[in-house]
Amino acid sequence: MTSEVATGDRANEPGFRADGTWIGAAVSRKEDPRLLTGEARFVDDIHLPRMLHAAFVRSTVASGHITSVDLSRVLEVPGVVAAFTAEDLDLGDITPRLDRPPEEHTETSMPILARDRVRFVGEPVAVVLAEDPYAAEDGIEAADVTYDVTPPVLSEEQALTPGANAVHDEAPGNVLLDVSMFASDGIDDVFAEAPCVVHVRARAGRQNALPLETRGVVAGWDARAQQLLVQTCTQVPHQVRTVLAGSLGMSESTVRVLVPDMGGGFGIKCVVGREEIAVAAAATRAGRPVKWIEDRKDALSASFLAREQRYEARAAFDETGRILGLDVDVLCDMGAYSCYPFTVGIEPLMASSEMPGVYRVPAYRVRGRAIATNKAPTAPYRGVSRPQHVMVMERLVERAARELGLDALEVRRRNLITVFPYTGINNVTYDPGSYLESLNLCERVLADEGWYGTQRSVAEQGRVLGIGYACFNERTGYGSDAFAKRKMQAVPGFDLSEVRMDTSGTVVVTTGTMSHGQSHETTMAQIVADKLGLPVDKVKIQQGDTDRVTYGWGSFGSRSITIGGTAVALAAGNLGGKLLDLGAHLLETRRDNVELADEGVQQRDDHDRRLSYQDIADVAYLRSHLLPKEAEPGLQASASFDGVGDGTFSNAAHGVVVELHRDTGRVEILRYVCVEDCGVAINPQVVDGQARGGIAQGIAGALFEKVTYDENGEPSAASFLDYKVPTACEIPDVAMHHIETPCLFTDNGAKGAGEGGTIGAPAAVLNAVNDALRPAGVELNDTPITPQQVFDALTGALEVAP
Amino acid sequence: MKPPPFTYHRARDVAGAADLVAELGEDAKFLAGGQSLIPMMNFRLARPEHLIDIGGLRELSFVDAGPEALRVGSLTTHRTVETADLGTGFDVVREAMRWIGHLPIRTRGTVGGSLAHADATAEWCLLAVLLDAEIVVAGAGGRRRTIAAGDAFLGFYTTLLADDELIVEVVFGRPAPHAAVTEFAERKGDFAVVSAAVDLDVGSGAVAGGRVALGGVGPAVVRVPEAERVLQAGGRACRDLFEACADAAAQAVDPPADGDAGTEYRRALVRNLVIRACEEAVAR
Known part of the structure; x- marks a missing residue:
């Protein structure tokens, strides 16, 4: 679109590429100046006149019936203004729905405040409003709640024990979802006759996505707008509006959800939280705005968690290492409640459908179950099940290689999908990727850096090094067809974008996606700038406002740049068309004789005959009598986009070198190489950041983080003292390499890039640790791997794996 | 994570601070850097009614x-x-x-x-x-x-x-030119799972005595006389001596087991960290 002349003029513009485009340019983030100078505004920065502060009275027992809630002493606490129980607020429940038969799925509801039963320690029972957060906490201490305690269900073993307490009466066996899929004909024979069958049992620890900014909301009635204004840090503003309006019995037009700057979400903010609804309702009742900021203790114990899964997996191989069959049973401990809109199906359905991953699997059977327990509920967390099932798949491949005496990378190469499109046994069609190329490059980088030689030479000094890989893909850009396959009743997928140009020739574009740190203000602006030949600083995006954005599904599942980015590109393209129409009319030339260039419309046959965008906008708004008869005044356009088919698959290979410290059992990561392919990177710097952050969270799952409970269901970690989120000191630098296999259906060839880092890291780290443990004859398949386990493995104190 | 109400007092000098705490009784606490007390108050695990801020006592x-x-x-x-x-x-x-x-x-x-x-x-x-x-x-x-x-x-x-x-x-009161502290924790900055410190009396390549202290092996930090006796017996400053000292230390303690580490793992850490501390100390 942009002419060479424009390139010359803009050569010094930061990030502008020499070939005259913004796509692929490492533009500095537009968000950074305000974030780095304290000018950003997060929920907790919002202060409204007469604003009250909320705190929640939370259940102290994991399982029981509420026998009484007495808030009379709460109201005597200095500074406390009001306190409400479930009965006081009388709100509708949150009921996530799946269109699956009762034998597959049991629907359950989450009340906004616990009414008669409590199902986990930390469940909100009442909300206290006070003049300041200190008084609010004094208030919750004065609440008197009594319980008839019942024995809690705290593990999947307990949940599945016949006669176990039912977490929900609707599901007496505590199984909320039970799907068996893809049972290939004759799969039992495949296993019976296969020359090599390997098993992996693995458990993944419960984790917390831990956005730096905890959840929070400021809500209050705006009398002038006759609207409930809810400022909240959510990845899904329109879904919050829907649930909120439904729960409070209001029409959606009387609710406005506004999202300020966000300090991360990672998935736990793409579900609707009960506290958001309770605070909005309490504010309405109190007639004053109310702020609630989740403290770290509640964030660790009473927020949404993820990832606790148990796998029983086996795979059959022929003598050459080719996969013959895969048979998997995955149990997901979803905690006490199903989340909206994703439901308890989020992890088991993801695992069931995506487990074969990058490999050609001719026969497949999977059973996926969601189990209810008396623990804090779960939500999607970056990668959703893929960090775990990729880990299991990669362990199966490694184990088969050992059994067969083959090189594990060679076994991978023999099974990787290399011809695209490829429709797998799981009914998923994979668009082109670089599965083999990324693995080969990853291996070459580590080999060229000499790590294989180092591993051998330091072994002679008694040091223990291991090298491990992970090879995986990541479905991104799920459209509504792909989501409909999950049978969620609320089906996400499309995105809408509206764009308008003002009289000074600058552009505002809306997106239904919601950046919670992914730099959409920069990358979306690059897309529009590229379409219209504008500098990025003349493009402003609007997101996170249900009054300004017609509708959006927010940001999750690495959908923003693929779906939202394409909608933005199409809308900008439509505006470009309008500019060309008007330009041709005003230049009195043919429509096919004009082009967009250098912030204006010029004649193809005579570049001196041109109108700047400002000139055209001037006519469109201020002198509309000059417009063609059929033209509407103003410069605006819109577009929508939905994902195509099964979405688009990003892929990557990770390679890790670890050293196991003999004296302490510490796992030290000496080298981390990531070769990623997310198609066309709109902004490579942003892509690198996504991968690095994701890898940090993946390493956290592999080596550090685990939410645990005592025998009463009391969470063990109330602070970072006990919940071991790794610090920068534990996370290595990551060497990034890129391969670009463009997506065929997104406007600019981009695939999603949000989750891959997290997905690959646990498998790669585990494989590296187990490579190092090979001489010890021990394998570790449960995460997180602790120093004590490594120490015991190195000193022979661990049982040799079966 | 907000503390319950308390009364704040600012101390002007050491004598005044001590007199004030005596007057206020056991519900009063000194506030210095606040790096342990304030988090405990925020969790409402500590509930002093009076805080006496000694932060201004430059002396x-x-x-x-x-x-x-x-x-x-x-x-x-x-x-x-x-x-x-x-x-x-x-x-x-x-x-x-x-x-x-x-x-x-x-x-x-x-x-x-x-x-x-x-x-x-x-x-x-x-x-x-x-x-x-x-x-x-x-x-x-x-x-x-x-x-x-x-x-x-x-x-x-x-x-x-x-x-x-x-x-x-x-x-x-005693210079310690050949002393070292070392620790193991899962993350940088964590409280140690086990910490070990040694102070060796070294002269012309030989050890003629020394002190060994451990953290994380009991309710409080401890000295380990059994390990110090090995150093007292003396010998060439070499790995063998340090291992003997470390073995004695590991045998002498009965560390607790918790979520991070079992007793035997902690005991092994004691041994390996004492060796490491000795080697670092003698290398000075």
Whole structure:
């Protein structure tokens, strides 16, 4: 679109590429100046006149019936203004729905405040409003709640024990979802006759996505707008509006959800939280705005968690290492409640459908179950099940290689999908990727850096090094067809974008996606700038406002740049068309004789005959009598986009070198190489950041983080003292390499890039640790791997794996 | 995570602080750097009715490094010690600071606060016990006394300090040119799973005695006489001697088991960390 002349003029513009485009340019983030100078505004920065502060009275027992809630002493606490129980607020429940038969799925509801039963320690029972957060906490201490305690269900073993307490009466066996899929004909024979069958049992620890900014909301009635204004840090503003309006019995037009700057979400903010609804309702009742900021203790114990899964997996191989069959049973401990809109199906359905991953699997059977327990509920967390099932798949491949005496990378190469499109046994069609190329490059980088030689030479000094890989893909850009396959009743997928140009020739574009740190203000602006030949600083995006954005599904599942980015590109393209129409009319030339260039419309046959965008906008708004008869005044356009088919698959290979410290059992990561392919990177710097952050969270799952409970269901970690989120000191630098296999259906060839880092890291780290443990004859398949386990493995104190 | 109400008092001098705490009784607490007390108050695990802020008592913030003794004022921050010139005999004190929490904690946390809090892995407690430090405390009515570090730490967060006493300074009276502190924790800045400190008497390549202290193996930091007897017997400063010392230390303790580490793992850490500390100490 942009002419060479424009390139010359803009050569010094930061990030502008020499070939005259913004796509692929490492533009500095537009968000950074305000974030780095304290000018950003997060929920907790919002202060409204007469604003009250909320705190929640939370259940102290994991399982029981509420026998009484007495808030009379709460109201005597200095500074406390009001306190409400479930009965006081009388709100509708949150009921996530799946269109699956009762034998597959049991629907359950989450009340906004616990009414008669409590199902986990930390469940909100009442909300206290006070003049300041200190008084609010004094208030919750004065609440008197009594319980008839019942024995809690705290593990999947307990949940599945016949006669176990039912977490929900609707599901007496505590199984909320039970799907068996893809049972290939004759799969039992495949296993019976296969020359090599390997098993992996693995458990993944419960984790917390831990956005730096905890959840929070400021809500209050705006009398002038006759609207409930809810400022909240959510990845899904329109879904919050829907649930909120439904729960409070209001029409959606009387609710406005506004999202300020966000300090991360990672998935736990793409579900609707009960506290958001309770605070909005309490504010309405109190007639004053109310702020609630989740403290770290509640964030660790009473927020949404993820990832606790148990796998029983086996795979059959022929003598050459080719996969013959895969048979998997995955149990997901979803905690006490199903989340909206994703439901308890989020992890088991993801695992069931995506487990074969990058490999050609001719026969497949999977059973996926969601189990209810008396623990804090779960939500999607970056990668959703893929960090775990990729880990299991990669362990199966490694184990088969050992059994067969083959090189594990060679076994991978023999099974990787290399011809695209490829429709797998799981009914998923994979668009082109670089599965083999990324693995080969990853291996070459580590080999060229000499790590294989180092591993051998330091072994002679008694040091223990291991090298491990992970090879995986990541479905991104799920459209509504792909989501409909999950049978969620609320089906996400499309995105809408509206764009308008003002009289000074600058552009505002809306997106239904919601950046919670992914730099959409920069990358979306690059897309529009590229379409219209504008500098990025003349493009402003609007997101996170249900009054300004017609509708959006927010940001999750690495959908923003693929779906939202394409909608933005199409809308900008439509505006470009309008500019060309008007330009041709005003230049009195043919429509096919004009082009967009250098912030204006010029004649193809005579570049001196041109109108700047400002000139055209001037006519469109201020002198509309000059417009063609059929033209509407103003410069605006819109577009929508939905994902195509099964979405688009990003892929990557990770390679890790670890050293196991003999004296302490510490796992030290000496080298981390990531070769990623997310198609066309709109902004490579942003892509690198996504991968690095994701890898940090993946390493956290592999080596550090685990939410645990005592025998009463009391969470063990109330602070970072006990919940071991790794610090920068534990996370290595990551060497990034890129391969670009463009997506065929997104406007600019981009695939999603949000989750891959997290997905690959646990498998790669585990494989590296187990490579190092090979001489010890021990394998570790449960995460997180602790120093004590490594120490015991190195000193022979661990049982040799079966 | 907000504390319950309390009354704030600002101390003007040491005597006034001690008199005020005596007057207010056991519901009063001194506030120094606040790196342990404030989080405990925010979790409502500590609920003092009165906080006496001693942060303004500049006379308690000093490092006095002489050839024979090192005196550190109780309000001195860990970071100040970490960046101070402590003279040749007390490098171990400066180098131990890097094990304390994270930089923001070290810039606020104080020597006296750490000693008074008496965590079972606290580096200052470990140093004080290892180097036979003396802890000078002030009480009401201008009373002062000195507590030998070896007597100071009684158990879980429990010291010999009376409720109305305030630590004024810690005095290290013996240079320790061949001493080292080392630790193991899962993350940088965590409380140690096990910490080990040794102070060797080294002359012409031989060890003629020494001291061994451990953290994380019981309710409070401890000296390990069994391991020190191995050093006392002396010998060439070599791996064999250090292993014998470390074995004695590992045998002498009965560490607790918790979520992070079992008893036998901790015992193995004791052994390996004592060896590491000895090797670092002798290399000085």
